[in-house]
Amino acid sequence: MELGPYLLFASLEGLVHAAVLSLIALGLSLVFGVMRIVNVAHGEFFMLGAIITWWVSSFVSGNPAIGFLLALLVVPIIVGMTAVLSDWLILRHLKYDPEATIIATIGILYIIQQFALMTFGPDAKPVEQPFNIRLDLYWFGFSAYKFFVIFSAIILLLAIWLVMSKTKFGLILRATQLDSETAQAFGIPISRVYNIVFGLGAAIAAVGAVLIVPIQQAHYLMGGEPLLLAFIVVIIGGLGSLKGTVAAAILIGMSDGIISVFFSPNIAKILATLLVVVVLIIKPNGLFGTTKT
Amino acid sequence: MLVVDNLVSYYANIKILNEISFNLNQGQVLCLLGRNGAGKTTILKSIMGLVDHTNGLILFNDEKLSGVSAHFIPKKGIGYVPQGRRLFSELTVEENLEIGLLTRKKGEKTKEKILNMFPKLKERINQISGTLSGGEQQMLALARALCIEPNLLLLDEPTEGLQPSMISLIRNSILELKKQGVSILLVEQRVEAILPVADEVIIIESGSKIFSASSKEFKNKATLKKIYGFIGL
Numbered sequence: 001m002e003l004g005p006y007l008l009f010a011s012l013e014g015l016v017h018a019a020v021l022s023l024i025a026l027g028l029s030l031v032f033g034v035m036r037i038v039n040v041a042h043g044e045f046f047m048l049g050a051i052i053t054w055w056v057s058s059f060v061s062g063n064p065a066i067g068f069l070l071a072l073l074v075v076p077i078i079v080g081m082t083a084v085l086s087d088w089l090i091l092r093h094l095k096y097d098p099e100a101t102i103i104a105t106i107g108i109l110y111i112i113q114q115f116a117l118m119t120f121g122p123d124a125k126p127v128e129q130p131f132n133i134r135l136d137l138y139w140f141g142f143s144a145y146k147f148f149v150i151f152s153a154i155i156l157l158l159a160i161w162l163v164m165s166k167t168k169f170g171l172i173l174r175a176t177q178l179d180s181e182t183a184q185a186f187g188i189p190i191s192r193v194y195n196i197v198f199g200l201g202a203a204i205a206a207v208g209a210v211l212i213v214p215i216q217q218a219h220y221l222m223g224g225e226p227l228l229l230a231f232i233v234v235i236i237g238g239l240g241s242l243k244g245t246v247a248a249a250i251l252i253g254m255s256d257g258i259i260s261v262f263f264s265p266n267i268a269k270i271l272a273t274l275l276v277v278v279v280l281i282i283k284p285n286g287l288f289g290t291t292k293t
Numbered sequence: 294m295l296v297v298d299n300l301v302s303y304y305a306n307i308k309i310l311n312e313i314s315f316n317l318n319q320g321q322v323l324c325l326l327g328r329n330g331a332g333k334t335t336i337l338k339s340i341m342g343l344v345d346h347t348n349g350l351i352l353f354n355d356e357k358l359s360g361v362s363a364h365f366i367p368k369k370g371i372g373y374v375p376q377g378r379r380l381f382s383e384l385t386v387e388e389n390l391e392i393g394l395l396t397r398k399k400g401e402k403t404k405e406k407i408l409n410m411f412p413k414l415k416e417r418i419n420q421i422s423g424t425l426s427g428g429e430q431q432m433l434a435l436a437r438a439l440c441i442e443p444n445l446l447l448l449d450e451p452t453e454g455l456q457p458s459m460i461s462l463i464r465n466s467i468l469e470l471k472k473q474g475v476s477i478l479l480v481e482q483r484v485e486a487i488l489p490v491a492d493e494v495i496i497i498e499s500g501s502k503i504f505s506a507s508s509k510e511f512k513n514k515a516t517l518k519k520i521y522g523f524i525g526l
Contacts, residue, residue, distance in 0.1 A: 168391075168395065171384070171388055171391060171392065171395075172392075172395070174381070174383070174384060174388075175381045175384065175388075175392050178381045178382065178383055178384065179379055179381060181343055181379075182375060182379040182381070183381075183392075184342075184343065184363040184364050185341050185343065185363065185366075185367060185373045185375065186367055186373075186392050186393060186395070186396050186437070186441070187364050187365075187367045187368050187395065187396035187397070187441075188364055188392075188395075189362070189364040190364070
């Protein structure tokens with residue numbers, strides 16, 4: 001293949017990666033932005049989403065699209081409820097103290113990871129693509145499902161943006177993010193808001209998992225790498241900035257995809273980490289971050 | 294209306310307030326004076342449920358506020374203008390007012406009424422609140438609190454950093470609210486700006502109430518001198 005088409009192929013692979021990464025990072029950013037806690041277990045909610053997708057689709061025989069649609073409906077709810085329960089049982093008792101919640105979410109990480117290992121075993125679990133159509137792009141063929149992943153992520157990101165900017169619920173989240181004490185003084189029940197946001201963040205990551213698992217397979221150790229990349233994205237984009245998170249996910253996802261195709265995935269990770277260092281030196285609050293007063 | 298009886302408040306294990314007691318009746322303005330760090334803001338925060346640990350009794354319209362979750366308190370009709378305004382600085386003027394309106398589910402009519410009180414805010418309705426001038430920000434902080442149509446308003450240093458014309462606007466707003474029967478608990482440092490509207494003054498020092506005087510008493514020069522002395526003027 002010539003360089004031009006090869007670059008186009010790598011960019012499309014990068015876009016698929018960026019689409020899923022933006023969903024995972026958005027969940028992490030939402031939790032950090034509103035609750036001001038670092039959720040180290042976020043990657044495990046993604047992994048749980050992938051494993052449950054395999055589990056749900058293995059129940060449905062026949063057309064794989066039915067199992068996939070069922071997973072798309074059910075998995076974010078199950079993972080979201082798991083996160084809500086974790087918050088209710090653990091985090092709220094720590095009064096969302098930033099240091100204590102890091103330790104607590106490391107604990108949640110291990111609980112979810114070991115639960116997945118003990119319940120579903122150590123093997124990678126394949127999930128069939130809901131439709132197997134190959135689009136002919138003149139120079140090469142490309143999976144229609146991968147275009148579906150990109151399209152679905154864009155739709156979900158637009159929906160989240162609409163909710164955040166145009167609804168009362170979004171207004172409450174933004175007010176809580178800006179000043180939780182004053183928000184309380186205006187009747188906003190912040191512990192309930194935190195509970196919902198923690199669940200929502202995990203559910204968004206789970207949607208990313210449902211979308212990616214027919215391409216990538218589910219495995220109990222698959223949460224680590226997306227967590228690292230999501231942290232990189234959130235730091236580059238600016239902690240708590242949804243706009244910055246999406247921009248940085250496209251930057252990191254695309255470069256990760258392109259460099260992985262042309263060179264190797266390891267070089268892609270090294271460069272992404274170096275980019276974090278450069279951004280932190282030039283703009284310590286990230287590309288779109290603001291200093292909290 | 295508001296009864297504060299033997300209020301003791303702590304931040305972590307540190308005692309900030311020491312058995313503070315006072316009453317505030319409907320349509321009255323009670324002013325808390327004192328130096329920086331005396332505990333005035335903690336009194337307001339304790340009433341709003343924003344201090345973790347308090348002892349003593351706080352009653353509002355015969356209902357106990359002590360131990361009630363902070364987010365329930367504004368729903369009872371208590372408006373709060375925090376020190377330093379504490380606007381939601383990345384939200385627009387309108388969105389800040391919307392937060393106030395959500396509190397007690399007040400609608401467009403209330404918003405129109407408030408915007409007519411502060412026409413400057415109407416002109417800047419879509420502006421990001423953090424970009425307003427200091428005086429306009431204070432207006433918005435007051436307007437946001439008035440969106441809940443409060444029966445009791447807690448104002449924490451509303452004239453801080455404002456020019457004389459804005460101070461007189463805030464003072465006139467307080468007088469107007471007082472006429473409408475709203476009770477006001479006011480924390481201030483600027484005695485001269487506030488004494489004309491106050492019905493009672495309480496001096497707080499190191500977390501304790503050390504002096505109080507009614508409006509009749511502080512019109513007396515000797516009492517006034519005493520008040521100025523207490524707050525170091």
